[in-house]
Amino acid sequence: MTTTSTLWGGDSGRQVTCIACGETLDREDAREYDKHGDRWDREGKRFEYLCKSCHRECCQQSRDGLEEMLVAADAGRTDRGTFLRRFCESTTDNESLD
Ligand SMILES: [Zn+2]
Secondary structure, three states, X not given: OOOHHHHOXXXXXXXXXXXXXXXXXXXXXXXEEOOOOOOOOOOOOOOEEEOHHHHHHHHXXXXXXXXXXXXXXXXXXXXXXXHHHHHHHHHHHHHHOO
8 A cells, every 4th residue: 555655755754834824834734835836847846835724825815916926025046034024024015905
């Protein structure tokens, strides 16, 4: 019986950080977020991760603007602290528009 974790090369037990709230969680509990959208091209790619609650929020709200927001925040091209700060600032800006 092959399990999912062996299939993906022993990723189980690894910890990842949610890009939205910065929470550390088990890789198995995280939801992959691929900002490029082509999740089948895994070669040399670094996935972003969302925890369940942030993933749910992202799915409930329109994804319009989320891609731009991630790109604007330099997702994957800046250090995580800077990215998270920019991402949070973008989120806060959006909320203040209501
Ligand atoms: Zn989160």
